[in-house]
Amino acid sequence: MFWLFALLIILWSLLYYKASLPWTTLAIGLLLSGYILVNGLTPFSTSLLIFFLLLFIPFNIPFIRRQLVSRPMSRLMKASLPVMSQTEQEALEAGNTWWEAELFSGNPNWKILQDLPVARLTEEEQAFIDGPVETLCEMLDDWDITHNLKDLPKEVWDYIKTQKFCGMIIPKHYGGLDFSDTAHSEIVMKISSRSSTAAVTVMVPNSLGPAKLLLAYGTEQQKDYYLPRLASGEEIPAFALTGPQAGSDASAMPDTGIVCRGAFEGRDKVLGIRLNWEKRYITLGPVATVLGLAFKLYDPDKLIGDKENIGITVALIPTNTPGVSIGRRHFPLDSAFQNGPNWGKDVFIPMDWIIGGVAQAGNGWKMLMQSLATGRAISLPALSVGAAKFTCRNTGAYARIRKQFKLPIGELEGIEEPLSRMAGETYILNAARTVTTAALDSGEKPAVISAILKYELTERMRRIVNDGMDIHGGAGICMGPKNYLGRLYQVIPVSITVEGANILTRTMMIFGQGAIRCHPYIQKEIAAIQQNNLPEFDKILFRHLGFFMHNMAASLWLGLTNARFHDVPGDKDTRRYYRQIARLSVNFALLADFAMLTLGGTLKRRERISGRFADALSNLYLCSCVLKYYQDQGCLEDDAPLLHWACRQTIYRAQQSLRAIFWKLPLRPLVWLLRTLIFPTGKPYSPPSDRLIHETASLLLADMPVRDRLTHGIYINSKADDATGRIEVAFKAVLAAAPGETKIRHAQKQKLLPKGDDSTIIAEALTQNIITQQEADLIAHSEQARLAAITVDDFSPEELLSSRQ
Secondary structure (H helix, E strand, O other), rough: OOHHHHHHHHHHHHHHOOOOOOOHHHHHHHHHHHHHHOOOOOHHHHHHHHHHHHHHHHHHHHHHHHHHHHHHHHHHHHHOOOEEEEEEEEHOOOEEEEHHHHHHOOOHHHHHHHHOOOOOOOHHHHHHHHHHHHHHHEEEOHHHHHHHOOOHHHHHHHHHOOOOOOOHHOOOOHHHOOOOHHHHHHHHHHHHOOEEEEEHHHHHHHHOHHHHHHHHHHHHHHHHHHHHHHHHHHOOOOOOOOOOOOOOOOOOOOEEEEEEEEOOEEEEEEEEEEEEEEEEEEEEEOOEEEEEEEEEEOOOOOOOOOOOOOEEEEEEEEEEOOOOOEEEOOOOHHHOOEEEEEEEEEEEEHHHHHHOOOOOOHHHHHHOOOOHHHOOOOOHHHHHHHHHHHHHHHHHHHHHEEOOOOOEEOOHHHHHHHHHHHHHHHHHHHHHHHHHHHHHOOOOOEEEHHHHHHHHHHHHHHHHHHHHHHHHHHHOOOOOOOOOEEEEEEHHHHHHHHOOHHHHHHHHHHHHHHHHHHOHHHHHHHHHHHHHOOOHHHHHHHHHHHHHHHHHHHHHHHHOOHHHHHOOOOOOOOOOHHHHHHHHHHHHHHHHHHHHHHHHHHHHHHHHHHHHHHHHHHHHHHHHHHHHHHHHHOHHHHHHHHHHHHHHHHHHHOOOOOOOOHHHOOOOHHHHHHHHHHHOOOOOOOOOOOOHHHHHHOOOOOOOOHHHOOOOOOOOOOOOOOHHHHHHHHHHHHHHHHHHHHOOOOOOOOOOOOOOHHHHHHHHHHOOOOOHHHHHHHHHHHHHHHHHHHHHOOOHHHHHHHHHO
């Protein structure tokens, strides 16, 4: 027996020194050898030794493991990987990862989020918002813009140009404002609360377009020429990407450019590109002076290199170039922002019109994706938050002003529910906007988070506006100068459609890109397979397996304890939500791994599954933002109902999304086991309670600081002849009259006053000294203001017909 013991010791030593046997496995082998030395070769010790030699040792000796496990797995994964186009690959490489990768990890590092600096405006940025932005909002009459002019007035266009609204992202040495992403977002948000037409006009030059592309990729000559002209408004830019044959699928773009020599400005044999294209849906296209054009570039004569198919390229083309045609305007849902088609027939341009010159030929899609990685997180989310805050503030006021059954309609339970949803969702939207722009200002470029914000904020804004329309009823559907919500309701699908249609963003981009970009190991495994690097693949694969096993154990433990013992930041109000995110994060990571393991490359086309993964990830991100925002605001007690509603709603929706995935996965017995691991005690989380709904809705019905904080940053006025100003006037008047009205109702209950005509009752209440003269005046004033607020527009047949002429 001693000789067997010695032989085993020699074997373990050789494996340790020559075959890289892990020290933990060596220790187990030594313990097993000692056991055999003491107890001999019993059936039990023999079984242990055989198990150890045949199963445990091979999996811990790299060169054996690679042949038995890693090589077959590498071949299997390589065969199952979906075909990836060049445009898809470049989209995956755009930007970087940030908090979404922490959620994918199953163990978020909260310090990353906690240490993010709070978004702040500089004095200059705040002064611009308080000055030119406020003035611009005062100049805007949305009914006149959309119904009569079908455009911004000339004085508004001039003001936008002279105040450099189109140069917010352009550095000062080029004549721009050089504002932060936070300021950019705040400005668009405020303008959008007054006019979506003006907001779109301002945000497009500062979003995906020539200025952003020039700053990142332009030559110095291009920057020196175009950026000052763009900042001053001398040049109006438009970006032409979408065409009749290619919308979301850029690889189907039929627009072409052929490298050749031709005549240009009196010179012969100039090296350039002959372009043919047809584009549509181009915002600012009808008034643009310069087009940023995306096209496929070909070099059949190999004049600029050894490739014929160069790829998608972007060039700057003045619209007065021969062969360029600007079409008539589109009319998107009665909105007045400039949008229309354009095309070019045999348009010859020199090579130096390519953004970045010849060196950037073929890099157009990569350039666009890099720009979208940040741009998509600013403009449309800011517009959505502005619309949400605007709708929330005015609908809450209207629900307090409007009476039915002798009560403000906001006190009816049926109205309380949508009011609560509007307030809570608006809090979520603003938290996500604020935290994400702070991350952008800190240098992050999170492409997946940009997609989350674009999808979630536009969709949730749509629900908020729909709720607002339901509460306004007839006042919302009768168009006219007094209707402040109808045009906003009409134009919602525009934000849903542009910068990546929401259906595609949810089902293909958030999880489709996130599963590769944010997963701790998937992208590394794919890279090792593509490089045929078996040792690297083996190392990553077994780390991945350990990650999967850890998440299985963690899911069960956190499920049984509901993460009560998990170490997280927060206080008595927020700690539970940090723990719930941590639990659902590890559940998400485990379920995502199982889906990728069982479905492989087919998961790319299983969009109902990827869409639900996107919903879960998005809600976890939004809840994280709410917690961070609440902390940055100082954990104000008045905001607690908004915090609780927002966290409970997002946590519940994340849970429900994960549960929905179970029904769509293969291998049902394993899915049942997985569901038991993840939710061992059933559904742990529920949506906001009735009590919380009541508390949250009440915040919109009173003139209090929490209401002002919730809607901070939008345009607010108290002009009685303004569409929203009359609502502010009536709201304050109704609240001022409330104490006197309460006295009258109390007297009526005691039979001291009759019921009937209001003026008669007020006169009688004065006679009996139930109310004072001042209270009577306040009640009379509130009734006048109330009537003005609920009055809707009407038109003569001639007026309605004149709008067609």
